[in-house]
Amino acid sequence: MPWCTRREIREVSDQAQKIHDDIHRGHLLIHAHAHAGGTTVAVGTYLHRGGKSVYLHGENHLRQIADTFDSPAQALLAFEKVHAAERRPGQAPLTDxxxxxxxxxxxFDVTTAKSALVPAKPETVPIYLADAGDHDALLDTFLDAHREFEKWCTWSDDTTHAIHESQTLRIEHVHETSAYETAWTVAAYETPVSERMWVLTATGATPAPLLRDLLTHLADGEGWDTALGAPVNEKMVTAATQPLSSAGWKHTVDGRWIRWTSSDGNAGIQFDAFAAQHPSQNQATWTIWAGTSPDQGRPSWSITVSPQTPSSLLASLSEFLAHKTGTRQDQPRLRPAGSGGHRRPLRWPLTLTSNHGSGAT
Structure with a gap:
């Protein structure tokens, strides 16, 4: 790639590494391959990302997605038209x-096998600093315990829906999201065919105990039938945040924003007085976060809540944040054999061993 800049070389190699990892981890299923133009081409389908099918071109650090298709059948048909003579089933043989x-x-795998693994010690921390835990297991446990919710899955199994028997409360969980992407969406409706009354979202790193408390509160049926159009007033805000005030969280007002921040500064709740005056738009009126506040960067995790969400639900979340604890697991460390020190485990990407290009990879 002599015509590429160092930055472009890194970008191409990074994409090739991601494709290699997806194949290795079973996320990208290769249907067929062929040798054409002195390189390898292949066709496959992602088992996530909406199940899209892709045409791959190149090898090693030059492998890239050259085309996409709506279905495996469409992809295989296009591949067959061009590479019928050279087509072979499955993955291509390993390159040098x-x-x-x-x-x-x-x-390094042998060295690791000979090393002593220092056990990770769980640390008790405020609930907002706890590990995310297993969200999939959490949802399965919830559905087993609450038969009034029916489970529905998308055709690709990327998303699971839990719908209340009344059809007026719907929970959506998107699997395999990043820590910062929306993994949970809870929506309430006045009737099965009416407009949405309120909506709540939570990102992928939200601590599982906090989500468990949220789902339990919803299953108890406490007030998700908030009257459509009810304005948010001072009494509702006070009721929703009383546990935080009682726990000594710092209360500040900055224009349209009202915030309650934990004493250690690692978590907070923000109320947007402007958005609260537009309940029909389902804007994020409340934001709950841990780590960096939303106005300063990307939080470790966050929950957003629209105006008409019941104050009892918000109060339950506030109570949990103010008084509950969870566990945070430190990453296990490796102690090399014959040494009293520690070393960090090494990751060897495929691109590091390539002899092509300018050496920037």
Missing amino acids: TEREAIAARSV
């Missing part, structure tokens, strides 16, 4: 670079 990467990594 891939074999060299495996051999290099195996040396």
Whole structure:
């Protein structure tokens, strides 16, 4: 890639590494491959990302997605038209670079096997600093305990819906999201066919105990039938945040924003007085976060809530944040054999072993 800048080389190699990892982890299923123009081409389908099918071109650090298709059948048909004579089923044989990467990594795998693993010790922390836990297991447990909710899955199994028997409360959980993406959406309706009354979202790193409390509160049926159009007033705000005030969280007002911040500064709740005056738009009136506040960067996790969400639900979340604790698991460390110190585990990407390009990879 002599015509590429160093930055462009890194970008191409990074994309190739992601494709390699997706194949290795079983996220990208390769249907067929062929050799064409001195390189390898292949066609496959992602088992996530909406199940899209892709046409891959190139090898090692030059592999890239050259085209996408709506279905495996469409992708295979297009692949067959161009590469019928060279087409072979399944993945292509390993390249020399891939074999060299495996051999290099195996040396460190042996070292790791001989090392003593220092057990991770769980630490008790405020609930807003706790680990995310297993959200999928949390939803399964909830559905087993609350038969009034019916489970529905999308065709690709990327998303699970839990719908109350009344059809007026719907919970959506998107699997395999990042820590910062929306993983949960809860929506309430006045009737099964009416406009949405309120909506709540939570990102992928939200602590599971906090979500468990939220789902339990909803299952108890406490006030999700908020009257459509009811304005948010001072009494409702006070009721929703009383646990925080009682726990000594710092209360500040900055224009349209009213905030309550934990004493350690690692969590907070923000109320947007302007958005609260537009309940029909389902804007994020409340924001709950941990880590960096939303106005300063990207929080570790966040929950957003629209205006008409019941104050009893918000008060329950406030109570949990103010008084509950959870556990945070430190990452296990490796102690090399014959040494009293520690070393960080090494990751050997495929692109590091390539001899092509300008060496920027």
